Amino acid sequence: MKATIFSILFAFATTFGFAQSDDKEKVVKVKTSAICEMCKERLERNLGLSKGVKGADLNLDNKVMTVKYNPKKTDEASIKSIIVNTGYDADGMVADQKAHDKLPKCCRKTAAPHSDMKH
Template sequence: MKTILFSILFAFSLTMSFAQSGEKVVKIKTSAICEMCKERLERNLGLSKGVKESNLNLDDKVMTVKYNPKKTDVASIKETIVKTGYDADEVVADQKAHDKLPKCCQKTAAAHSDM
């Protein structure tokens, strides 16, 4: 019984290792400003098919996204960022989405810190 259980657990761990090794990581420069921007972007990317993890570094405004290349690609990830209202590298934010952001999160807003 222990041998069977061990074999099943071993096979499962191998499968998970191979599945995770197929993931890719991309870094995308954004126009995000504050913690609200960070939360909004990470939430929207988290709802995107194929995105495993996303994290925005507010110091350099770079979004690091871990994704499954079988389910999504860099262009789709950038499209999600753009449709959320932010620039994504060379792709400019969707104007309508940008205009719906809180005033403090729009590109013309001065940099600010959260309390």
């Protein structure tokens, strides 16, 4: 009897534990229109201040933002919305025009690609 109860409790705890680990953190990769270090800093800061985002890192070589987040507090759509509302494209979503127009001229989509220039 004790062995049966222990087996049931163990199976429940194991199943529940695996379900919990899936909900703790997810990762999404989003293609952006970011150009330079200023863009990188702006996007990483805005995402980092957002509820549920645990970390954000923009690779300027391929313009892909990798975001680690808590799925109980945010989701991919919200993350893309933050990027769009910061003034950058996010996958197929086009940047918010007003936010884009507020970016420094060197960070706008029409600017020529540049590297670690100080603006």
